[in-house]
Ligand SMILES: CSC[C@H]1O[C@@H](n2cnc3c(O)ncnc32)[C@H](O)[C@@H]1O
């Protein structure tokens with residue numbers, strides 16, 4: 316199968332390239348040509364790129380996909396009340412099939428809004444992996460582990476099984492990580508055990524870090540240090556590739572501890588705003604050479620998983636926080652949502668830029684809309700004016716998952732029927 320996108324405005328996201336008008340050929344799962352004009356071949360599926368921007372798909376670096384079932388169920392609460400009084404009881408009622416449909420709902424929303432890969436941390440990961448496999452998405456999957464009660468090693472065994480069964484599955488679209496949930500849910504012994512496993516197997520780690528002031532206080536009371544120091548003392552930044560979600564409350568010394576680490580920080584600005592957590596020191600981390608990507612967190616807190624909303628929130632928060640509109644300019648925030656997130660998933664040599672030889676994960680954005688005209692600076696439009704509904708076409712691994720806003724791998728009527736019944740049952744009485 317080959318695809319030829321003709322006469323699009325191409326934004327490769329490579330440092331050396333300005334946007335230009337041209338063609339892109341996709342053969343199998345890879346980009347094989349990018350040029351001003353490419354001769355069509357008889358087998359090509361032609362996509363008209365006029366009035367459209369072709370860019371790398373956005374990469375959501377921190378998700379809890381099945382939480383789409385809990386969207387709008389318990390708003391306007393503090394994080395710990397929200398999590399302990401609402402989310403955890405609801406999650407205890409989710410069966411594996413609910414997880415599958417919740418993940419599929421999130422995946423549908425992500426494909427529709429231009430996301431081509433995501434990092435997920437949740438439970439019942441086999442069902443999420445099946446949803447990824449069937450829908451054609453790319454994902455890095457993590458079995459989240461809370462070590463507050465003894466479970467006879469069940470969670471860790473499930474995490475090990477996930478890694479063994481799904482790493483490299485679905486034509487290589489699925490990768491895996493180990494996921495100790497957070498400093499406040501992981502005492503040092505099991506934390507060290509998971510870090511050792513990750514290092515031995517060279518599997519990345521995915522963990523929440525320093526999301527709230529309460530977390531910082533709790534870890535100070537328990538261990539006499541900051542959450543970042545706690546992870547450092549446990550050996551997390553020595554060898555492993557680590558995806559740190561949030562990193563809101565980091566002091567200057569904490570940022571210094573992350574310098575030179577493998578992996579980096581997934582910024583989740585909408586979730587941080589909605590839960591009143593604070594503003595992460597993104598521009599300071601970038602200035603220190605720390606890799607920063609963007610995620611949504613689950614739809615239970617972010618309310619949508621539209622990465623264009625996150626891009627806007629990320630740049631505007633930095634400008635507001637420092638009283639400086641030059642902070643986190645359009646190009647930089649777009650780079651975070653593509654290349655930065657790709658590095659967090661360990662996929663920087665495969666996705667995140669449009670490049671011959673890279674995997675064909677790309678999106679087309681329709682500019683023939685009043686809010687996207689005229690076109691002065693493409694990057695400015697993408698960062699500040701585009702929203703998820705402007706995405707026309709989504710391609711992952713060379714497969715078209717949405718064309719002309721029609722999903723091609725998901726039956727949306729069936730999806731909404733399943734979700735409605737399941738979501739109602741899960742939250743009843745909570
Ligand atoms: C054990 S699977 C993952 C676990 O994380 C919970 N979760 C969702 N959002 C957040 C957040 O912002 N901070 C901490 N934990 C979060 C989710 O409900 C699952 O239980």
Ligand SMILES: [Zn+2]
Nearest residue numbers: 523560612613
């Ligand atoms: Zn999270």
